[in-house]
Amino acid sequence: MKFNSKPKSLLVALAIALLLLPFVTDALLGRGWVRIADFAMLYIMLALGLNIVVGLAGLLDLGYIAFFAVGAYCYALTGSPHLALAFPSLLPSGVHLPFWIVLPLAALVAGGFGVLLGAPTLRLRGDYLAIVTLGFGEIIRIFLNNLNAPLNLTNGPQGISRIDPIKVADVSLNTSQEIFGIALPSVHLYFYLFLAFTALVIFISQRLEKSRIGRAWMAIREDEVAASAMGINTRNLKLLAFAMGAMFGGISGTLFAGFQGFVSPESFSLIESIMVLCMVVLGGMGNIAGVILGGVLLALLPEILRHGVVPLQQALFGKTIVDPESLRMLLFGGALIAMMLYRPAGLWPSRVRRRELDTDEAT
Amino acid sequence: MNNALPLLQLSSIGKQFGGLSALSDVSLHIRRGEIYGLIGPNGAGKTTLFNVITGLYQPSAGEFQFDGKRYQACKPHVLAQAGIARTFQNIRLFANLTALENVMIGRHLRSHAGVFGALLRNLATRNEERAIARRAHELLHYVGIEKPGQTLAKHLSYGEQRRLEIARALATDPLLLALDEPAAGMNATETESLKALLQTIRASGITVLLIEHDVKLIMGLCDRVAVLDYGKKIAEGVPEQVRNDAAVITAYLGAEAT
Numbered sequence: 001m002k003f004n005s006k007p008k009s010l011l012v013a014l015a016i017a018l019l020l021l022p023f024v025t026d027a028l029l030g031r032g033w034v035r036i037a038d039f040a041m042l043y044i045m046l047a048l049g050l051n052i053v054v055g056l057a058g059l060l061d062l063g064y065i066a067f068f069a070v071g072a073y074c075y076a077l078t079g080s081p082h083l084a085l086a087f088p089s090l091l092p093s094g095v096h097l098p099f100w101i102v103l104p105l106a107a108l109v110a111g112g113f114g115v116l117l118g119a120p121t122l123r124l125r126g127d128y129l130a131i132v133t134l135g136f137g138e139i140i141r142i143f144l145n146n147l148n149a150p151l152n153l154t155n156g157p158q159g160i161s162r163i164d165p166i167k168v169a170d171v172s173l174n175t176s177q178e179i180f181g182i183a184l185p186s187v188h189l190y191f192y193l194f195l196a197f198t199a200l201v202i203f204i205s206q207r208l209e210k211s212r213i214g215r216a217w218m219a220i221r222e223d224e225v226a227a228s229a230m231g232i233n234t235r236n237l238k239l240l241a242f243a244m245g246a247m248f249g250g251i252s253g254t255l256f257a258g259f260q261g262f263v264s265p266e267s268f269s270l271i272e273s274i275m276v277l278c279m280v281v282l283g284g285m286g287n288i289a290g291v292i293l294g295g296v297l298l299a300l301l302p303e304i305l306r307h308g309v310v311p312l313q314q315a316l317f318g319k320t321i322v323d324p325e326s327l328r329m330l331l332f333g334g335a336l337i338a339m340m341l342y343r344p345a346g347l348w349p350s351r352v353r354r355r356e357l358d359t360d361e362a363t
Numbered sequence: 364m365n366n367a368l369p370l371l372q373l374s375s376i377g378k379q380f381g382g383l384s385a386l387s388d389v390s391l392h393i394r395r396g397e398i399y400g401l402i403g404p405n406g407a408g409k410t411t412l413f414n415v416i417t418g419l420y421q422p423s424a425g426e427f428q429f430d431g432k433r434y435q436a437c438k439p440h441v442l443a444q445a446g447i448a449r450t451f452q453n454i455r456l457f458a459n460l461t462a463l464e465n466v467m468i469g470r471h472l473r474s475h476a477g478v479f480g481a482l483l484r485n486l487a488t489r490n491e492e493r494a495i496a497r498r499a500h501e502l503l504h505y506v507g508i509e510k511p512g513q514t515l516a517k518h519l520s521y522g523e524q525r526r527l528e529i530a531r532a533l534a535t536d537p538l539l540l541a542l543d544e545p546a547a548g549m550n551a552t553e554t555e556s557l558k559a560l561l562q563t564i565r566a567s568g569i570t571v572l573l574i575e576h577d578v579k580l581i582m583g584l585c586d587r588v589a590v591l592d593y594g595k596k597i598a599e600g601v602p603e604q605v606r607n608d609a610a611v612i613t614a615y616l617g618a619e620a621t
Binding site for chain 1 (some may be wrong): 417419442443455458459474482505
């Protein structure tokens with residue numbers, strides 16, 4: 001899908017709706033839901049990053065959340081008092097680099113980790129690649145979990161807290177602000193920040209997809225040998241895909257650390273990688289709009305269950321019979337199976353995938 | 364470049380797969396502007412030689428010169444850059460991309476836009492994209508695919524897919540176009556129009572290397588022919604001469620039990 005082929009008025013309407021969204025949500029559902037929307041955007045950024053690796057270049061990555069972790073810990077370490085524990089004499093108050101300096105650095109570090117993962121796996125494809133990337137994701141998490149001794153770098157499972165809030169033009173986003181007489185609580189401020197970053201990530205994804213680089217990625221996805229014979233340097237382009245995807249993950253992770261003020265390894269478990277992959281697959285691999293839809297749905301689903309199922313059960317049976325967390329997995333599994341049966345190309349498939357499936361039945 | 368020099372010169376190429384010697388001591392040269400045929404019984408090593416020339420396999424022995432430069436153990440994309448383009452025996456198109464995109468991907472190595480070009484989409488990138496698309500349209504027309512460029516490659520007919528592979532290879536601006544059994548599975552009409560296409564391509568100055576089972580096509584089209592058998596070159600020359608070569612007749616029909 002192409003945003004700029006749509007009528008301009010629709011785009012403007014969408015922008016206004018998104019700008020008003022936190023206020024409407026706040027009024028109708030409560031402030032907690034604005035926070036949920038903030039998290040949903042972090043997931044969308046992750047899903048769009050993974051879409052480059054999986055959807056365009058066709059490299060199945062099951063450890064993608066590691067790059068989110070790298071970004072988050074980059075800011076956690078350089079924007080909190082934590083390093084004072086490791087180097088008390090050298091850094092008595094920790095490191096407090098400004099967020100806007102850490103962000104590009106974190107993106108680069110995450111991109112570097114992407115290359116680090118990509119380089120040894122260049123010859124692997126499909127399920128073999130999936131196994132190695134899965135291992136990579138776990139290695140990063142286990143490192144973060146254990147790097148609290150002998151030198152306390154990551155504070156282990158307790159995680160790092162008291163991370164500096166993100167500041168925009170010297171205004172901390174952690175406190176309510178008043179602009180033109182409109183009171184903007186902290187979650188609203190983060191909403192607009194994340195909205196801007198999501199828009200940027202969407203823009204970059206679109207530009208990449210419709211470019212010489214994007215075509216080369218798709219060629220590799222379709223047939224690596226033929227791509228190579230047509231003069232595509234498959235090694236460099238695969239590394240580029242890993243690096244670009246990882247950078248999006250790193251950016252999202254840095255935002256997460258600043259927003260949350262706290263990071264710990266348990267946010268970066270395998271199930272998170274799988275969730276992000278499911279957003280890509282459920283929404284429609286290779287289609288930006290589909291991936292966004294998948295991200296929104298899967299980020300909201302657990303919250304809807306948490307806020308809907310427990311009160312419903314209380315009202316019906318007077319107690320909670322099924323835990324919303326287990327129900328989430330049940331529904332999730334059911335939805336995936338139903339999707340594979342009825343919409344195998346995703347909820348909003350890319351034009352190519354759709355045509356591909358249409359005619360597989362005809363031939 | 365000196366035009367008297369052969370375009371491609373193989374010297375004592377050998378290729379071992381474990382204990383199996385698929386090619387041994389194969390030397391041949393292809394002159395600029397000719398159509399050169401490579402024939403031989405099944406398993407003679409034609410495709411292996413082809414894969415060595417296009418960088419898919421690394422030769423175990425020997426080296427080759429292409430356009431005056433020596434190449435040894437090169438990746439396919441390096442040889443594509445040097446000017447060797449190929450098609451595959453079992454069609455290997457980017458099946459889920461459109462016909463136009465397939466040809467556009469062939470332009471990859473003759474265009475430059477990187478990540479920043481893609482993000483900024485500046486004038487240079489836009490012009491390049493337009494030029495790529497224009498050339499791709501031209502090539503589709505050139506090989507005779509009249510279906511819309513937006514047709515998925517896999518929805519083209521068999522003959523069209525073969526032609527699309529040729530268009531994609533031509534998009535790389537090759538000096539040498541290497542075709543691995545382009546007429547396989549084609550009917551007589553399709554073969555005839557393929558023959559015409561190959562003659563047009565040669566007339567445009569591109570040298571053609573052809574592996575083929577259809578001996579009639581080879582004999583009617585090629586300037587010179589080499590015959591491989593059990594990984595060795597057993598004959599080389601103009602079609603007439605090769606056709607009457609005793610070793611070739613033995614290879615194809617078996618030796619008389621005398």
